[in-house]
Amino acid sequence: MAGKSRRLGALALGVAVAGGLAVTGITSAHAGQQPVLPRTPAAAAGVTVAKTPGLPAGDRSSTYTVSVEGKKPSVYRTAPKPRTCPTTDCDGGDHARAENRSFNWASFWFPAGTSPTVTVTRTAAAGAVTDIKVRGTGDFTVVSKSLTARQIKIRVNKPKAKLPVEFVDNRYDGLRQLPLDGMLLFADDSRAAVADPSRTVPDTYVVDPGTAFDRARADRSATVIFKRGMHNLGYWPVPDSVRRVHLDGGAYVKGAIDSATVSKSTQQGFTLTGRGVLSGEDFDWRADKRTNGTTSCSYDCWEHTVKMVQLGTDKFRFHDVTVVNAPHWVVTGHRDNEITAKQGDDESRFSGTISDVKVLGNWGWNGDGIPALTGTISDSFISAFDDAFKLYSSNATVKNNTLWQMDNGAVFQLGWFAKTISDITATNNTLLHTEWTGTNSNWGLLNYQEAGGSGTISNVSITGTRIMGPTTRVVALSNTSAAQAFRNIMLADTTVDKLYSAAEINSLRGNGSKDLPRNLVKQAKAPLELTVRNLRIGGQAITAGNATTTGGFVISGSPALSFR
Numbered sequence: 001m002a003g004k005s006r007r008l009g010a011l012a013l014g015v016a017v018a019g020g021l022a023v024t025g026i027t028s029a030h031a032g033q034q035p036v037l038p039r040t041p042a043a044a045a046g047v048t049v050a051k052t053p054g055l056p057a058g059d060r061s062s063t064y065t066v067s068v069e070g071k072k073p074s075v076y077r078t079a080p081k082p083r084t085c086p087t088t089d090c091d092g093g094d095h096a097r098a099e100n101r102s103f104n105w106a107s108f109w110f111p112a113g114t115s116p117t118v119t120v121t122r123t124a125a126a127g128a129v130t131d132i133k134v135r136g137t138g139d140f141t142v143v144s145k146s147l148t149a150r151q152i153k154i155r156v157n158k159p160k161a162k163l164p165v166e167f168v169d170n171r172y173d174g175l176r177q178l179p180l181d182g183m184l185l186f187a188d189d190s191r192a193a194v195a196d197p198s199r200t201v202p203d204t205y206v207v208d209p210g211t212a213f214d215r216a217r218a219d220r221s222a223t224v225i226f227k228r229g230m231h232n233l234g235y236w237p238v239p240d241s242v243r244r245v246h247l248d249g250g251a252y253v254k255g256a257i258d259s260a261t262v263s264k265s266t267q268q269g270f271t272l273t274g275r276g277v278l279s280g281e282d283f284d285w286r287a288d289k290r291t292n293g294t295t296s297c298s299y300d301c302w303e304h305t306v307k308m309v310q311l312g313t314d315k316f317r318f319h320d321v322t323v324v325n326a327p328h329w330v331v332t333g334h335r336d337n338e339i340t341a342k343q344g345d346d347e348s349r350f351s352g353t354i355s356d357v358k359v360l361g362n363w364g365w366n367g368d369g370i371p372a373l374t375g376t377i378s379d380s381f382i383s384a385f386d387d388a389f390k391l392y393s394s395n396a397t398v399k400n401n402t403l404w405q406m407d408n409g410a411v412f413q414l415g416w417f418a419k420t421i422s423d424i425t426a427t428n429n430t431l432l433h434t435e436w437t438g439t440n441s442n443w444g445l446l447n448y449q450e451a452g453g454s455g456t457i458s459n460v461s462i463t464g465t466r467i468m469g470p471t472t473r474v475v476a477l478s479n480t481s482a483a484q485a486f487r488n489i490m491l492a493d494t495t496v497d498k499l500y501s502a503a504e505i506n507s508l509r510g511n512g513s514k515d516l517p518r519n520l521v522k523q524a525k526a527p528l529e530l531t532v533r534n535l536r537i538g539g540q541a542i543t544a545g546n547a548t549t550t551g552g553f554v555i556s557g558s559p560a561l562s563f564r
Contacts, residue, residue: 046114046116047068047069047071047108047109047110047114047116048108048109048190048249049068049071049072049073049074049106049108050073050106050249050275051072051074052076052228052229052230052250052251052277053209053228053229053230053250054209054210054229054230055074055076055230055252056230058077059076059078059252059279059281060074060075060076060077061075061077062077063077063102063122063123063124063181063183064106064120064123064124065120065121065123066106066118066119066120066121066185067118068106068117068118069116069117071108073107074106074250075105075106076104076105076106076277076324077102077103077104078102078103078281078324078325078360078361078363079100079101079102079363080093080096080101080363080364081281081284081285081325081363083097084285084296085286089511091363091364091365092363092364092365092385092407092408093363093364095407095510096363096407099180101180102180102181102182103182103324103360103361103383104181104182104184105184105358105360106184106185106186107185107188107249107275107322107358108185108186108187108188109187109188109189109249109275110156110187110189110190111189111190111191112158112159112189115155115156115157116155116156116187117143117153117154117155117156118153118154118156118185118187119151119152119153120151120154120165120183120185121150121151122150122167122183123150125169126169126170126181127169127170127171129150129167129168129169130147130169131147131168132145132147132152132165132166132167132168133165133166133168134163134165135163135432135433135468135469136161136162136164136402137161137162137163137402137430138158138160138162138187140154140155140156140157140161140163141154141155141157152165154185156185159187159189159190160187160188160189160379161185161186162186162187162381162402163184163185163187164182164183164184164185164404165183165185166179166182166183167179167181167183175470175504175507175508176433176469176470176508177433178433178469182404184360184381186322186358188320188356192273192275192319192320192356193273193319193320193355193356194271194273194317194319194320196273196274197223197225197244197273199225201223203220203221203223203241204221204222204223204224204225205217205218205221205223205224206225206227207225207226207227207231208227208229209226209227209230209231209251210230212232213231213233213234213236215236215239218236218239218241218242219239220241221241222241222242222243222244223243223245223246224242224244224245224246225245225248226245226246226247226248226251226253226274226276227248227251228248228249228250228251228276229250229251229252230252230254231252231253231254232254232255232282233253233256233257234254234255234256234282234292235255235256235258235283235287235289235292235293235306236255236257238258238264240263240264240267242259243267243269243270244270244272244273245259245272245273245274246272246273247273247275247276247277247278247321248274248275248276249274249275249276250276251274251276251277252276252277252279253276253277253279254279254280254281254282255278255279255280255282256278256280256293256307256310257278257308257310258289258306258336259272259311259312259313260310260311260312260313260332260333260334260335260336261312261335261336262335262337264312265313265337267313268313268315269313269314269315269317270311270313270316270317271316271317271318272309272316272317272319272321273318273319273321274320274321275320275321275322276322277321277322277324278309278321278323278324279323279325279361280306280308280323280324280325281324283327284296284327285327286301286305286327286328286366287305287327288304288305288306289305289306289336290304293306293327300366302328302339302366305327305328305329305366306327306328307326307328307329307330307331307332308323308327308329308330309321309323309331309332310331310332310334311331311333311350311352312334312336314349314350314351315351315352316333316350316351316352317353318331318352318353318357319354319356319357320355320356320357321358322357322358322359322360323357323359323360324359324360325361326359326361326362326367328366328367329368329386330359330362330367330368330369330370330384331354331357331359331370331371332347333347333350333371333373334347347371347392347393348374348392348393348394348421350373351373351374351395352373352375353378354370354375354376354377354378354380355376355377355378355379355380356378356379357370357380357381358381359380359381359382359383359384360383360404362383362384363406364385365385365386366385366386367384367406367408367409368384368386368387368388368390369382369383369384369386369387369388369389370389370390371389371392371393372389372390372391372392372393372396372397372424373396374394374395374396375395375396375397376396376397376398376399377389377396377397377399377401378398378399378400378401379400379401380401380402381401381402381403381404382402382403382404383405384403384405384406384409385407385408385409386408386409387409387410387411387413387442388403388405388409388411388412388413389411389412389413389426390413390416391421391426391460392414392421393421393424394421394422394423394424395422396423396424397424397425397426397427398412398424398425398427398429399425399427399428399429400427400428400429402429402430403430403432404432404435405434405435405436406435407436407437407510407512408440408443409443410442410443410445410447410449410476411431411445411446411447412426412445412446412447412462413447413449414446414448414457414460414477415442415447415448415450415484416442416449417451417453418451418452418453418454418455418482418483418484419457419484420455420456420457421455421457421458422456422457422458422459423459424460424461425460426462426463426465427463427464428463428464428465429465429466430465430466431445431465431466431467431468431471432468432469433468434467434469434471435510436472436510436512437472437505437508437509437510437511438508438510438511438512438513438514439472439473439476439505439513439514439515439517440511440512440513440516441478443472443473444473444474444475444476445475445491445494446474446475446476446477446489446491447475447476448476448477448478448479448484448486450478450480450482451482452481453482453483453484454482454483454484454485454526455485456484456485456486456487456526457484457485457487457489458486458487458488458489459487459488460486460488460490461490461492462490462491462492462494463490463491463494464492464494465493465494465495466494466495467494467495467496467497468497469497470497470499470504471498471499471500472499472500472505472508472512473519474491474494474496474499474518474519474535474537475491475519475520475530476516476520477520477522477528477530478520478521478522478523479523479524479525479528480522480524480525480556480557481525482525483525483526484526485526485527485528486527486530487527487529488531489529489531490530491530491531491533491535492531492532492533492534493533493534494535494536496535496536498537499537499538499551499552500518502518517552517554518552518553519551519552519553519554520553520554520555521553521554521555521556521559521561522554522555522556522557523556523558523559524556524557527560528559528561529560529561530559530560530561530562531562532561532563532564533564534564535551535563537551537552538550543563547563
């Protein structure tokens with residue numbers, strides 16, 4: 001019975017975590033499978049799939065089909081757009097374009113206590129399939145597979161699973177362990193994080209698909225609901241009256257939602273929910289809000305660019321939405337009139353909750369994920385083309401998230417300006433892939449990018465992180481040019497499948513430079529306290545004795561650095 005479940009077998013890596021926490025691992029379809037069980041009425045009846053009528057061909061996968069208990073969700077697709085800036089690789093996306101990259105995904109939800117079976121078929125042949133892997137988080141079982149039919153069946157035992165299904169064929173990069181046509185399954189709980197809004201209460205604007213969005217009517221509404229189907233919203237500064245926006249499952253809204261206008265600056269409790277898709281595909285890279293996103297900046301006008309979701313109000317709630325094809329930052333807390341890059345940044349004054357959000361399809365520079373504002377980010381999927389989580393605010397929690405880091409940025413970014421913040425925790429987060437092709441100064445699992453100034457970052461705990469597959473870097477903390485102090489920084493219980501050798505990094509082609517060490521801790525201008533506890537790379541515990549060899553660390557100055 002070896003390999004019977006997704007946690008067993010020689011090629012199945014991972015651990016089971018009790019108490020309902022995420023189970024993570026990589027399961028090869030060559031491992032033994034359980035027999036196909038008959039479909040149960042309860043499992044079939046409880047499943048709801050996301051399906052968008054009228055989805056255009058460009059947004060619809062021609063590579064994969066998915067069936068969940070006989071129900072067929074839309075399989076969505078995102079791919080790099082043609083370059084809209086004038087010079088080679090000016091937006092960072094040329095390597096992805098050259099490889100014809102894509103992400104494909106399907107979403108469904110079901111009640112706890114049922115275990116639906118999902119069938120994924122690769123319909124577009126890319127040579128012989130030699131393996132099918134499921135690299136994901138959640139509780140699932142590989143039921144059966146057929147390499148000749150290019151098909152796998154997976155039973156999802158509990159909601160909140162996030163499962164990349166990876167076909168090893170001619171579109172699979174073996175060195176990077178990377179499918180060039182990613183296929184993702186998002187299996188959520190039928191119980192949404194925030195209950196759906198009523199459609200019958202006064203001041204509710206229910207937007208029918210295929211109709212023009214009536215901004216004057218929205219100005220008189222408290223709640224705006226986008227029904228299942230296609231919508232063209234454009235860049236939308238949310239009016240004062242609107243306190244909630246909801247995207248029904250199967251709604252596909254092309255546009256961006258900005259609730260950070262100056263007039264809403266004292267409002268509290270803005271809520272964005274729903275199991276629909278918000279797509280920035282109609283905006284060019286670095287689209288400019290000053291022209292409603294119809295033109296782009298000729299420089300890095302980050303204070304003016306269209307952000308997919310701009311919160312900018314206190315006590316916000318942001319749950320369940322899938323956000324794709326961002327022209328710049330995906331989510332920010334900045335208010336329109338107070339975007340800064342210095343200590344006292346207005347973003348750090350906002351608090352709220354974010355959960356079960358999906359972020360993917362970011363193909364260019366500045367595709368940052370979500371800032372860790374005061375509050376909690378949990379159970380979300382983030383694929384960023386820059387910093388996945390900016391740790392710029394005190395009292396922030398980031399937990400139980402699943403990530404796919406693209407070839408730019410850091411996962412947990414402390415840098416880009418000096419600051420004084422404290423009490424940040426990141427626990428039980430999983431990286432499915434880190435696509436870094438070098439050792440740039442602003443890349444790594446935990447990073448501080450120096451940019452002058454002074455301050456103290458204290459009481460930061462990054463624990464229980466799993467990095468699947470190969471990676472170029474874990475840690476890069478340095479204060480050799482900025483008087484940024486680090487006090488009581490903890491990196492604990494980190495598991496890294498493989499750290500690339502320097503020679504392997506030099507063979508990688510992409511956006512990465514190769515001039516810095518793989519891991520580095522460099523102290524000069526201010527105190528730097530870092531404890532590395534139970535870091536395992538390739539199965540080996542990293543200690544003070546092997547940190548500079550197996551661990552790939554370069555250490556300089558006088559940091560208070562300990563390995564335990």
